[in-house]
Amino acid sequence: MSDFPRWKYALVAIVLVLGIVYALPNVFLPVPAVQVTGNHDAVVDEALKQKVLAALAQHQIVPGNISVTQDATKGDQLIAGFANADVQKTALDAIKLAVGDNYTVAVNLESTVPRWLRAIGATSMPLGLDLQGGVHFLMEVDQNGMIDKQETRYADDIRSLLREKNIRYDSVARNGTRGQGVTVVLRSDADRTAAANAIAVEFPDIAVKDGAATADRFVMTAAIKPDKLRDMSLNTIRQNLTTLRNRINVLGVSEPIIQQQGENRIVVELAGVQDTAEAKKLIGATATLEYRAEGGTDAQAAEAARSGTVPPNARLFYERGSRRPILLNKQVIVTGDQLVNATSTFDQQSGSPAVSVELNAAGAKKMLDFTSGNVGKRMGVVYVETTYDVQTVDGKEVRTPKVTEEVINYATINGVFSKNFQTTGLRSPKEASELSQLLRGGSLAAPVYIVEERVIGPSLGQDNIQKGLRAVLIGLALVLLAAAIYYKLFGLVADVALFFNLVILVAVMSGIGVTLTMPGIAGIVLTLGMAIDANVLICERVREELRNGSTPLASIRAGYEKAWATILDANVTHLIAALALTTMGSGPIKGFGVTLLIGILTSMFTSVTVTHAITAAIHGHRKLKTLSV
Incomplete structure (x- = not known):
């Protein structure tokens, strides 16, 4: 009799069903679409929809789904789907001409996931820039703007300080030349000395220098010290990097790439964003x-x-x-x-x-x-x-x-x-x-x-998706074939578990919103190759027990029990490596690490628990003389 408990059967069944349901949205690929949003007070309603339909009909363009969505915070939008990217481009020009300058018209991708799946939170994996397309920006930081901002701030602060200390002055204003500081005009030499002392104590980053004096005008120049100015310049890019990350995170762009290039430039890549005008507004x-x-x-x-x-x-x-x-x-x-x-x-x-x-x-x-x-x-x-x-x-x-x-x-x-x-x-x-x-x-x-x-157009991304999908399918087919030939029935059980490993891996990545990139696809292929290792260990243990004279059911039980420690040790070392890639890497390295990390965890479940459940269901209630392994 099988000693595999019923609650484990139930657990396996629940996990497999949930895996299938939450992986299913990835079968429904997004279609090219055109998105229309109103500028300021422009209205997006059914009247606009009819105007768009008329413009498309005039150009003999047949849209797919076209709908108006209303959102109090993001604004109303009209989204029209099309058969391919070529039709999308033609429709974009036609719609722009029809709606005028009061609307922003941009290409986008429309989800085709059924409503019932979205209702339970099942969505497809967001795709990276290399798969979905998007925008790439090279931005330069205006250091002169930083100097203007700092000098204006110091002028306001000095003015407040003089009032607080009851020091008499006529004016506090920036010099005409950028970087030359703030000119302070005081009413007496004693006021100028008091102001210099107060500024030195309150603002140690400012250097004070006396200027020309007349009978009733005592001038002083307060300028940012050169070393402080250099530090500000170096910190400006770092602060802008943080601000850009915060802005893009707030706006929900998945897995953006934001990194410094050279001394005063920043690279920004946003996957899935096809409208450069909207992206400029977003980041700049x-x-x-x-x-x-x-x-x-x-x-x-x-x-x-x-x-x-x-x-x-x-x-x-x-x-x-x-x-x-x-x-x-x-x-x-x-x-x-x-x-x-x-x-x-x-x-x-x-x-x-x-x-x-x-x-x-x-x-x-x-x-x-x-x-x-x-x-x-x-x-x-x-x-x-x-x-x-x-x-x-x-x-x-x-x-x-x-x-x-x-x-x-x-x-x-x-x-x-x-x-x-x-x-x-x-x-x-x-x-x-x-x-x-x-x-x-x-x-x-x-x-x-x-x-x-x-x-970066979605056509290049589609080519990458097709190549990546082909690599996954070829890798999966070869592994399945090798396992089935070498381990017979146990190999077929391992093949079923390997397939469900892929399904659960995709479901988990979709559920937690992991962005799929080309390195991520490489991680999936590697995971499939590594996942079969656990079943190789189990099958070899079962064979060893059979050679030692154990009964078939005892060999199955011993095979899983004795292989588990080795499987756990091997996967722990893999997990450490994947965790290091995930936490310390960025961009493609992080994408590969996340996929590998999730794949190791899912493969441990499918390779051991799922195969054990299937094996117990096949052999657990029969008297066996031998095993097909």
Whole structure:
């Protein structure tokens, strides 16, 4: 009689059924599609769908599935699937012409996984750049932008320090030449000495130098020390790498490659993203918020806009949409750098889109100090975005930064707050979602601009998939054939277990969202070759027991018991190697390591438990004289 317990039969059955179900979505390959999203307030609805269908019919293009999906945070989308990449490209041009500039039209891949599988969380494995296609960017960090940002920040900090120490001054402003620091004009020599001492204590990274003096003007220059400036330049790329990773993680791009190249360049590769315009917006955006105090009355703002004369401690801004002039204080209370979390939401009173903001400790203290003494006054929220105008001069590209600053919210402070509050004034839920994602990802330490961009089409990926699939099938077939010939019935049992090993491996990788790349396919092929090793050990042990005179059932029992220790030892060493590749590797090496790690674990289950269950089911209730092994 078999000593294989019934609960193990049940376990094997459950695992195999779940493996089949969760591996099944990978049979349904995605189809080429065109995605349409609205810019700002453009509506994506059934009317747009009919316009797209009419445009496709005019060009004699037959779409597959075409649908409108509604999402309050990501925005509404229209997705139309097509038979192949050639039809997709023709449809892209036709749809762009039909919908106009108010919509973003991009190629994409549409999932064909049945709805009932998606309802239980069964999805296909995301594919890497080498299989699915995507975008490749080479980005250069604008170090001059970093210097501008730091000097502006130090100017604000010095101005605050002088006020805090009650040191009299006339002005604090950056020099006209970048990198030359901040010029401070004080009212007496004693004030200049006190300011120099205070700056030296509070800001040790700043070097102070006396300038020319007159009867009522005592000038001092405060510049960032050269060694500190070098450190900032080195850290800028590292900070930008972290920020880009955070942004892309927030936006859900699977297995991105983000790495430094040279002294001031960054390589970004995003699998599955076919729209370069959307990808540029995703990784290069420098949008952030600035919270500033009221800098003047509405009448003063209107006069400043008319005459061009702005009060000394104020700056003139314009409100988004209405273009109403608003005077805000030069000093920034809190910036986007001090945000630790931001989520899109809706204002409870007005129902308008909003961003719920959480500040870090330093930002919360500044906001608390400010609101405590300014209840009843107004505060403005400035939306700041940097873009680049590219012009060709003498055959070379010249990039000029263009900063857009708009007041999106200007309201009275009704109570004291610090760490958590809401920012309203956004135009749509989609804009609120995009802004919250950028704020969560963090501000770039310095602006970046793209010097090279390349789209890797899904046709190359499809070729790689076919070659990888062929390699897996050939490798699997050869292993199955060798096992069946050499070990007969036990070899066929091992073949069944090996097939289910592949199924469970794919199911686990799909379930936890492992991105499949070409190195991952290599890991699958290697796993299939290694998985049969355990069955070789078991079969040889069974043969040895039979030669020693044991009965067939006793030989099966002893074969599994005595082979288990050796199988465990061998796989533990493989696991250590796979774990090292997974934790210490990156890119293709990590993809190979993850696949190998999961494959070792699944092969231990199928090679031992599944084969034992099948063998027990075949031989456990019969009297045997010999075994086919």
